[in-house]
Structure formats: structure tokens, C-alpha cells
Amino acid sequence: MGVVTIRRDPVGLEVLALDAALPDLVGRRVLEVGSGDGRLTRRYARRAGSVHAIDPDPSRIAALEADRPEGNVTARAVGFLDDDLDLPEPAFDAIIFSWSL
Secondary structure: OOOOOOOOOOOOHHHHHHHHHOOOOEOOEEEEEOOOOOHHHHHHOOOEOEEEEEEOOHHHHHHHHHOOOOOOEEEEEOOOOOHHHOOOOOOOOEEEOOOOO
């Protein structure tokens, strides 16, 4: 079996699509589902009012915390269907869910 190489959007189409779909995030509350190590969290943290980043993998959240982006960021290792998900109220203005399937 051959080696599979994963390329992470070398021409930036994912970011262009997200930017086109998202509202202006200045001052808004953002939930990032499947944040991983914060690849997108870093992109939006400074201009959003807050980013609540969740991922089921504690090591990925630890990587995000180790290189914490500027801005109001809360990061938690939690499963998406866990009873302890306990998201803050009120609801979020935008939810980012990219590459999380």
C-alpha cells in the first residue's frame, strides 16, 4: 500500500469559503466545534469578541493552550454529545465546524 499525503488546503480555499460564509465577527461570540490545535481559532480570535473552542481530543486542546492565540479564547476538551458540554448562554453568533467529520 502506498503512502497517503495529506495536504492542508495549499491554496487557501477553505479559508476563502469560511470568510465568505461567516458574518463580520468583530465583537461576536464564536463557537468552534472540533477546534483541534487551534488552526482556525488563531485566525478569528483577535477580531471576535470571544471564541469558545471545543474538541474531544485533550492533546489537541493542550496544543492550542500551549500556543494560545491573542483574544478572548476559552478552550475545552469535551465530546460534542457529552452531558458536560455545558455551553455558556446566550447562544453564539457564529459556529465554525470545519474538517470535523
